[in-house]
Amino acid sequence: MSLTPQALRLLSREVVSLRSDPPEGVRVVFDEDDLTAMEGWVQGPDGTPYQGGYFRIRFDFGLEYPNLPPKCTMLTKIFHPNMSKSGEICVDTLKKGWKKEYGVGHVLVTIKCLLIYPNPESALDEEAGKQLLADYDGYCKYAKLITSIHATPKLPPPEFRNTTSKTIPQASSSSNTHVIPSTSTRPPNSTSSTTSSKPAPLQTRVDQEQSPVLPSTATMDEKALKPATSTKVAGGTKTSTAASKAKRGLKRL
Template sequence: MMSSPSLENISPQVISRVSREIRELVRSPPEGVQYVENEDDNLGEIFANMSGPEGTPYEGGMFRVKIVLSEDYPASPPKGYFLTPIFHPNVAEAGDICVNTLKRDWGPKVTMSKILQVVRCLLIVPFPESALNDEAGRMFMDSYEEYAARARLMTSVHAATTGGAGGGGGGEEGGG
């Protein structure tokens, strides 16, 4: 995973913007998203817990997500990562997230709240044609039931919110 810019490398305008967006995330988070305070006090990394949407293979799971600001944020998009292992076409085994909002659709006016909302929507509607996890992408298109069963299994093992398993885990890679 890429390292985030240190506080001394972030302009006062960006510090102000990120602080404002964090306050907004705390006050009015997107559905199914909860801001998690960064213990390192590093404004270059934003953490959130994301609940698996109802009616998806991720239902009942709680996933930890990390947004890492680029050196020239907001001119360039941040990077997104799932820290909790997840079986999803648009999430690499190492956790990298592929979503247009963080790529070609990026604009400096896109907020942290919007980014997290879009990432959670990806759990509802994956885009297997732009897969980072080829196996999940193929399975999604060839045998949705098999894909859903595998995603449910990964969710129950790594992201279950009851029974003490997973709990949104931090930092493990892979998990397949």
């Protein structure tokens, strides 16, 4: 069924958005030549009886779309209170709660939430609704069985494959990232990070080889200012040699 040009433009923009950045667990399948022939996939949420399953939904757009909601049919067999055996889906978003701003993505996310939180008060499948209220464990067990038989393929649908792994780009040759080798892998001629292993500058070594070793200034001053000492010998006190020479000089004068 054909849509108005405005509705087709709106649907086309939404399809592009859903293809580039789809909500988690939600995908769309469409024909580029006919966007109205659209289907959606909902992945069974973890922690529910529908985990591991993939559920296909068909969209039927009326002439009044987006002012009126699309008709959605569950094509995959499922045991759920709000989905009939014929595939009819009972959710307020597709009825009185519809807003033209919602679109296809919102409908699929709503159906995914319905798998997590079924509403037995508005049950289309009375058997599922009654069992949900009376025997929750039994309901979960049977819903899981139906999911494993009718909704769990050997491989996920193509739309869900290779969506979790991302390729990490390799650094190009013009990249500013530099790899610094560890100290243990440096070549022998490379400069070590330890200061004590650096050779002394050439001029410093030359000066050390040519300069004589002189006593410090403090040591020289102490010797110059130190008075002559006398040495005790047998038979008396013998003055130092310097003091004796000084006295002989005075006598000569």
